[in-house]
Ligand SMILES: CC(C)=CCC/C(C)=C/CC/C(C)=C/CC/C(C)=C/[C@@H]1[C@@H](COP(=O)(O)OP(=O)(O)O)[C@]1(C)CC/C=C(\C)CC/C=C(\C)CCC=C(C)C
């Protein structure tokens with residue numbers, strides 16, 4: 001006889017697929033003006049899939065960064081990993097999951113980047129210093145490069161219409177490196193924007209080897225000292241982030257046509273934060289760098305142009 005698994009919890013009525021996507025839309029809109037704006041430039045099916053992925057990423061990040069973070073232990077992350085495995089088997093556990101499970105069935109998303117992101121949050125539980133850029137890069141891959149890989153599966157690549165399945169030479173190139181590069185660029189930008197906020201929580205993401213190179217100390221950073229050493233250090237870090245944005249650019253033209261504009265927009269909007277940090281004379285301690293709404297709107301047609309010209 002067919003055995004049904006014993007339910008561990010009483011059966012629960014979950015949101016419908018439509019309701020769940022709508023919730024994901026609202027959460028994305030509330031938490032990220034930048035990425036939400038980017039998604040509005042996508043066709044509806046891709047747009048809502050990105051909202052579902054956004055919500056899973058946001059929930060994962062909140063475990064170590066949100067108001068309940070002090071209760072998060074490795075066991076919490078282990079449970080979250082088990083929750084993830086349910087989703088990949090097609091079983092939503094709560095209302096927000098319903099949309100993601102639907103997305104996983106429509107797009108060829110792999111579980112690895114999701115697992116890697118959980119490993120990134122695990123790093124945040126134990127680490128508050130990074131000795132070298134190589135150490136920091138691994139963290140950036142895990143918490144943000146992974147978002148690039150998840151998004152890639154939804155964004156899709158432009159197929160060569162004249163290639164057949166036997167045409168190994170013409171097999172489409174999937175711009176994974178470039179997607180990871182955009183994630184790393186975004187994360188580096190995020191780190192530079194939040195230096196002050198993170199310092200208040202005792203966290204320094206900037207590699208200590210870089211502080212050393214510019215003769216700037218941890219104590220200086222925790223006190224928020226802005227002088228020429230700090231400015232030089234920030235110029236160096238901004239330049240490195242910009243190089244990652246540059247590396248990502250060549251990947252965008254390989255994406256399917258309807259995904260290029262939103263990705264250019266997200267890239268330009270987030271990169272815009274670096275310009276604001278410069279305009280604020282590298283003061284990331286007493287003010288938060290953000291792109292004002294009229295400027296954001298200006299980036300949208302520029303992104304359209306770039307997506308058609310480059
Ligand atoms: C337009 C589009 C496709 C957007 C993707 C949206 C998405 C699914 C975002 C997830 C963001 C998220 C909640 C991640 C959890 C970890 C985290 C917080 C990472 C940082 C995001 C910044 O968010 P915010 O400024 O709101 O941070 P605060 O919490 O407020 O401090 C990150 C900086 C990482 C974001 C990384 C990306 C959006 C990856 C971008 C790469 C692509 C879309 C790949 C494009 C493909 C090619 C080939 C270039």
Ligand SMILES: Nc1ncnc2c1ncn2[C@@H]1O[C@H](COP(=O)(O)OP(=O)(O)OP(=O)(O)O)[C@@H](O)[C@H]1O
Nearest residue numbers: 030031032033034035036288289290291292293296
């Ligand atoms: N365009 C803006 N105009 C005015 N204030 C803003 C703007 N963007 C951000 N802020 C301020 O910064 C706070 C959060 O900044 P943050 O940059 O994280 O906004 P966000 O909506 O999460 O967008 P993003 O996707 O760029 O992170 C807002 O609550 C607000 O105080």
Ligand SMILES: [Mn+2]
Nearest residue numbers: 031032033034
């Ligand atoms: Mn934000």
